[in-house]
Amino acid sequence: MSIQWYPGHMNAAKKKAAEQMENIDLVIEVVDARLPEASTNPMVDELRKFRQRPCLKILNKIDLADPVATSQWADFYNAQDGVTAYPMTTKKPADVARVLDLARRLAPHRSVPTKPLRIMIMGIPNVGKSTLMNALLKKRVAKVGDEPAVTKQQQKLYLDKNTILVDTPGMLWPKIALPTDGLMLAASHAIGSNALIEEEVAVYLADEMLRYYPDLLVARYGFKEIETFDGIAVVEGIAAKRGFRQKGGDFDFEKASHTFLGDYRSGILGRISLETPASRAERLAAHEAE
Ligand code: GDP
Secondary structure, eight states: OOOOOOGGGHHHHHHHHHHHHHTOSEEEEEEETTSTTTTOOHHHHHHHHHTTOOEEEEEEOTTTSOHHHHHHHHHHHHTSTTEEEEEOOTTOHHHHHHHHHHHHHHOTTOOBTTBOEEEEEEESTTSSHHHHHHHHHHTOSSSSOSSOOSSGGGOEEEEETTEEEESSOEEOOOOOOSHHHHHHHHHHTSSOOOHHHHHHHHHHHHHHHHHHOHHHHHHHHOOSOGGGOOHHHHHHHHHHHHTOBOTTSOBOHHHHHHHHHHHHHHTTTOOOOSOOHHHHHHHHHHHHHO
């Protein structure tokens, strides 16, 4: 497995995040609701606990996630100290509109003009940080804070007169704690994958869907006798249905993998979560036993 991520960035990112944490009151951590643990970085928790900052944990992209799994994750995170979970999608203005209210409730000692609530959005790439930030900024009263920026990287944007948003989201790299994390992140497109890996990711996703969402595979691709399929058969089946063949006549596995992953990422396949608190615990236990 050679999914690429860049540990070299880690130290610089951690240093920056630690500095930023000192000057804020609340962390909004955005994760992907379909893979909340695989798409978190434990550094957020480590740093915010050290500074005793509360966290609004946004389980974003619920439009793509399985509602049952999402609700289990919300319970899971709400049971954690200092954490409030908020399942939402940036696609719904009504969901975005609630973010500030929830944020204020988490730091009730702030949110007055002399002590504005200072918020930083954090998360790994592609979970929706910029989209959320832009959506929040559309609602703001003033365009840019009147205080001079401390540094170019840390401008302050007023969301309203009592609430400041640090202008750059704290970008962190995923921490791949389990081998399946890399596969989940690649399936959701949080990390890139080359053609070879894409085939592996497609087979992984197919196996997961066979286990948890076989009906959705049948609905999309019209497979018959899916009980006899394994992950490879699913991808080959897509190649067969779509007529994806190589010059010699063999199935074009690469093209079928790409199509399948595209269908997953766009939500055409349905609302599919890649982990639940139970499946995560199971995988962690199995990994530790190895
Ligand atoms: P960032 O790297 O964390 O800043 O992520 P972006 O804000 O650039 O979003 C990454 C991708 O996810 C973009 O294609 C967004 O349109 C998409 N996205 C963001 N929020 C949602 C959501 O709630 N639902 C869906 N389906 N897509 C979303």
